[in-house]
Amino acid sequence: MKVCIIGASGKLGRYMIQHCLDRGYEVVGVCRPESVGKLADYRNLITIMPGRTDDRAVIERAVAGCDGVLTVLVPWGVHHYSTGTAQAVLDFAEPGARLVFSCGWHITRDGQDVYSWKIRLIVKLLMPLVKLARIADLDDQVEACRRIFASDTRWTVVRGSDLEEGESEGLPVWSRRVGDPILAGNMTRRIDYALFMVAALTDDSLVREAPAIVGCRTPSALAHA
Ligand SMILES: NC(=O)c1ccc[n+]([C@@H]2O[C@H](COP(=O)([O-])OP(=O)(O)OC[C@H]3O[C@@H](n4cnc5c(N)ncnc54)[C@H](OP(=O)(O)O)[C@@H]3O)[C@@H](O)[C@H]2O)c1
Numbered sequence: 001m002k003v004c005i006i007g008a009s010g011k012l013g014r015y016m017i018q019h020c021l022d023r024g025y026e027v028v029g030v031c032r033p034e035s036v037g038k039l040a041d042y043r044n045l046i047t048i049m050p051g052r053t054d055d056r057a058v059i060e061r062a063v064a065g066c067d068g069v070l071t072v073l074v075p076w077g078v079h080h081y082s083t084g085t086a087q088a089v090l091d092f093a094e095p096g097a098r099l100v101f102s103c104g105w106h107i108t109r110d111g112q113d114v115y116s117w118k119i120r121l122i123v124k125l126l127m128p129l130v131k132l133a134r135i136a137d138l139d140d141q142v143e144a145c146r147r148i149f150a151s152d153t154r155w156t157v158v159r160g161s162d163l164e165e166g167e168s169e170g171l172p173v174w175s176r177r178v179g180d181p182i183l184a185g186n187m188t189r190r191i192d193y194a195l196f197m198v199a200a201l202t203d204d205s206l207v208r209e210a211p212a213i214v215g216c217r218t219p220s221a222l223a224h225a
Pocket of ligand 1: 072074102
């Protein structure tokens with residue numbers, strides 16, 4: 001399998017590279033030119049394509065011939081970075097390719113998610129301030145996901161809980177709805193978030209799903225095992 005990882009140099013991206021290599025996949029990684037050095041350990045193991053992830057020409061070249069595309073969807077800046085990235089992937093990925101995108105629990109597919117006061121506070125109060133400061137634009141990530149949900153590609157949007165570093169605990173568990181008791185633990189190891197993204201490439205039951213995930217060793221996950 002040939003897999004393109006878009007946003008390969010970040011923490012999630014590098015874990016995904018390792019999981020893909022462990023499975024024997026061929027990897028193409030897109031990362032910002034200034035971040036190529038962060039992929040030094042993988043220089044001889046993957047193809048690196050420097051470029052902003054919303055650069056349509058870069059994405060068109062990177063996803064050519066790929067069976068799967070793993071996209072780290074981030075809302076940095078106020079120039080539609082998320083929508084530019086998602087739209088390029090939707091437009092240029094091979095027909096039938098598996099497209100897996102990352103985002104947070106704050107993204108809702110059907111409005112049926114039930115959020116804690118903490119998430120509501122972040123979305124309603126903190127994020128507008130972050131946008132005003134021109135650091136990040138969460139609304140753009142929401143719009144990017146709206147376009148993904150509306151597309152007829154073979155997509156999965158993986159909605160991450162709070163994240164922490166540490167050894168792998170295994171494949172996270174998931175639910176369609178934030179607010180489901182199984183997700184109450186609200187913590188996933190970043191390495192396992194990456195594992196879920198990579199496993200989704202070959203899990204057809206996740207096609208056109210937006211799983212909200214949580215670590216499989218959290219008390220809420222164990223209670224529902
Ligand atoms: N952090 C959390 O608690 C959390 C919780 C739930 C879900 N998520 C989701 O998990 C995914 C990964 O996020 P992460 O927080 O764990 O960080 P991460 O894996 O380190 O990824 C951050 C990404 O953003 C890029 N980036 C950083 N600054 C940028 C800028 N100014 N302009 C453009 N790109 C920039 C990084 O590229 P460079 O390597 O080039 O800097 C990297 O690809 C995201 O989709 C996020 O929505 C995160």
